[in-house]
Amino acid sequence: MEWENQTILVEFFLKGLSGYPRLELLFFVIILVMYVVILLGNGNLILISILDSHLHTSMYFFLGNLSFLDICYTTISIPSTLVSFLSERKTISFSGCAVQMSLGLAMGTTECVLLGMMAFDRYVAICNPLRYPIIMNRNSYVPMAAGSWLSGVVNSAVQTTFVIQLPFCRNNVINHFSCEILAVMKLACTDISGNEFIMLMATTLFTLMPLVLIVISYLLIIFSILKIRSSEGRSKAFSTCSAHLTVVIIFYGTILFMYMKPKSKETLNLDALDATDKLVSMFYGVMTPMMNPLIYSLRNKDVKEAVKHLLNRIFFSK
Secondary structure, three states, rough: HHHHHOOOOOOEOOOOOOOHHHHHHHHHHHHHHHHHHHHHHHHHHHHHHHHOHOOOOOOHHHHHHHHHHHHHHHHHHHHHHHHHOOOOOOOHHHHHHHHHHHHHHHHHHHHHHHHHHHHHHHHHHHHOOOOHHHOOOHHHHHHHHHHHHHHHHHHHHHHHHHOOOOEEEOOOEEOOOOHHHHHHHHHHHHOOOOHHHHHHOOOOHHHHHHHHHHHHHHHHHHHHHHHHHOHHHHHHHHHHOHHHHHHHHHHHHHHHHHHHHOHHHHOOOOOOOOOOHHHHHHHHHHHHHHHHHHHHHOOOOHHHHHHHHHHHHHHHHO
């Protein structure tokens, strides 16, 4: 029929936790608190890295970018999700869904590449400490961070362009909290194998390649640490990268669990996501950005000292 070749949908319905009003209210309170923590925690890290001259290094420049990224990523989806929890009309326009999908994909891609850049930074710091100021100078780490953002923009632009050109017909129910690209693609009333191939290539290039860089960097880091004779020296060397390693494990562990676990064809056509999938989705979208500043603050002496120094300047300068 003629409608099968046209995009006739003007809005999508975000299912989320629809049908569970009490659970929605509970999630509203929990996610709102988490969002406030995300804004305060990451905002403070950005402020500290700017105001404290001791933190004007590549590591904290990357960390500031990561914090800004987490604020942007959560702001894309959390406010609209909170509104939908309290609203009976849980819809989003086609254009609004495209924007949310595009920005979310850009932020997620950028974070993958940025974590790879941060792993390389830690490798140079531990394996080549004498050359670290020369290799990781401003002329190096600024383009590296800019390249991470550019990678996110390019990947998002390409994938979103192909998705919004798909024909969407009768089914407009997105079984998710937000316009996640894979959930949107599955609503198309046409073959999406081409889009899935593009996504596979993008995942390999922008997700798995940074992961390979991270793994290689930390293998070299471990070998270098094992060569240190004193236990105190090994502990000090590992402490410089433990926070980043923790963030990487949480971030990539969640992604791999969400997108690379096997799913049967019947599972993909169910009306409701598995409870585990929804919890993991929330963990990935909210918990990870909230934990990043906590991990870096609690496991980094420089950040602790910078916080104390900043508080002393504010309260005891007079």
